Amino acid sequence: MSTRIEDYALIGDCETAALVGRDGSIDWLCLPRFDSPACLASLLGDETNGRWKIAPADDAAKSQRAYRDDTLILETTFETPTGIAVLRDFMPLRDGSSNIIRIVEGIQGTVAFDFEFMARFDYGQTVPWMAFEEEGIVTAIAGPDMLILHSDVPLGGNDARVIAGFTVGKGDRLTFALTFCSSYMPRPKPVDPEAALLETERFWREFTARCPDVDGWAGPVKRSLITLKALTYMPTGGIVAAVTTSLPEKLGGTRNWDYRYCWLRDATLTLLALMKLGYYEEASAWRNWLLRAVAGAPEQMQIMYGVAGERNLREWDASWLPGYEGSKPVRIGNAASEQFQLDVYGEVADALMQASKGGLPRHPRGQAIGDVLMPFLERVWRDPDEGIWEVRGARQHFTYSKVMAWVAFDRVALMAQDLGDDDTARRWREVADEIHAEVCAKAFDPALNSFVQAYGSQALDASVLQIGMVGFLPPDDPRYVGTVEAIERHLTRDGFVLRYRTGDTDDGLPSDEGVFLACSFWLADALDLVGRRDDARALFERLLALSNDVGLLSEEYDPVAKRMLGNFPQAFSHIGVINTALNLSRRKGPAEERSDANPAVSVELGA
Known part of the structure; x- marks a missing residue:
């Protein structure tokens, strides 16, 4: 076995x-x-x-x-x-x-x-x-x-x-x-194991010594920070989603993907985690990797890249490998890199703003990227896409994708307004308002009292928890409170969150994967946001208890078999540990921190 x-x-x-x-x-x-x-x-x-x-x-x-x-x-x-x-x-x-x-x-x-x-x-x-x-x-x-x-x-x-x-x-x-x-090539000089042990210990202890105590959660926060550093390709600053490929979302299943690449979607939350803990050098390296990776025509922007910014991530099957516990195929590369996912444009825009707000020095290419990114996004935000979960089927008007498009225009409008550029602020605010009105009209289901996965759908999706986190709606808006409650009632197993609801099983929950740990951290954040602080802390502690004996988390978890699933260790899960600990430890909520404009800093997004 x-x-x-x-x-x-x-x-x-x-x-x-x-x-x-x-x-x-x-x-x-x-x-x-x-x-x-x-x-x-x-x-x-x-x-x-x-x-x-x-x-x-x-x-x-x-x-x-x-x-x-x-x-x-x-x-x-x-x-x-x-x-x-x-x-x-x-x-x-x-x-x-x-x-x-x-x-x-x-x-x-x-x-x-x-x-x-x-x-x-x-x-x-x-x-x-x-x-x-x-x-x-x-x-x-x-x-x-x-x-x-x-x-x-x-x-x-x-x-x-x-x-x-x-x-x-x-x-x-x-x-x-x-x-x-x-x-x-000539052989390298043999390493001295004992000297290497001392130097390796010194490196990691100097790295972790800068980490502040986070409301009694110093242990898991430090371990998650060390894991993120270990997932960083130091020559470029890129952070891989995991070090493995094809660890299955269901044992014996086919949903086995290669996660040894860098996702743009992780940009904002990664930056926030690093900057809030004071790791500006690492945050700057990640921001710089991001700007190099997306350089070029905006219509050619991918959702993921190689550790040095490579674009060709062709997917193929290592057919000679039987797979983890018989879970085939074993995939090398990732065809999702060729998908159109609207939300990544919002993530890039938000990440650049967060970097500027956080005090990172301006990047010379930041303005140029913004100059082409925003007009392109203005043209394409109405188009359907493959969505955050990289569904390999027909494109849809996914709610999360539209919300993140709104994030991009909202942030630029706020920053332009504070810098006195009224024309730019007015232009992008009009687009943001149009997106906002459409999402509220087409993505909210009154019968469910919840936002749904896509326009015209009745499927629930954990990604809409971000509606409150990014400031799309205030946390006390009844529609957001209803969304949190609907996901808590209908999209959980053993109190942990699945990514989305389908019609595949009698209970309408997907049968081909476990609970998604990053989404479960989002629920803890949302519970805190709507004022249910005790419930948020209880869920957070239960999530921390899923870590293995050395503090690591995978992508998913099977609450019935009590086993980890998916690629390992998973950056998105460990980013969740850090950001949820920070959210539960601070006075200002995540939506305020992500959307507040700061007139003292310059904008890296153009008109």
């Missing part, structure tokens, strides 16, 4: 990442970038698709794990009848090459360990040539890629796998290092 999603932990070097199971097996690793082909891919198959396992020889060994305080250094403690040992896993920031370091230390008695390394390049497909060089050094080569394994113990085996056995006693420390490089 596959390792459960929640039984994995994350290590990374801010350019790529790996997933480590409770059993000491690294089952997912893409090199040299988040979106590169995996060289360890048993996560989506079995051990023959690549893994690196260091674990006690006694299969009955007990394990307990935690991150070293305020770091991304994973420590797994194994206990056997004969002794106790700790396995430390981490990835140091790069100095010319990517490395995974594993250190085994004996704590008490003696513990016998088994070592197995099976490299498979090209997403678990290609068996490399293994060369056993001097004692403790093995290279794995396939085409342009090379892995170099340095070990403090002798290694044996063949092309299929590298094996070893060793025993540690109290005070013993054995180190293992895996280095990735190009097969046709």
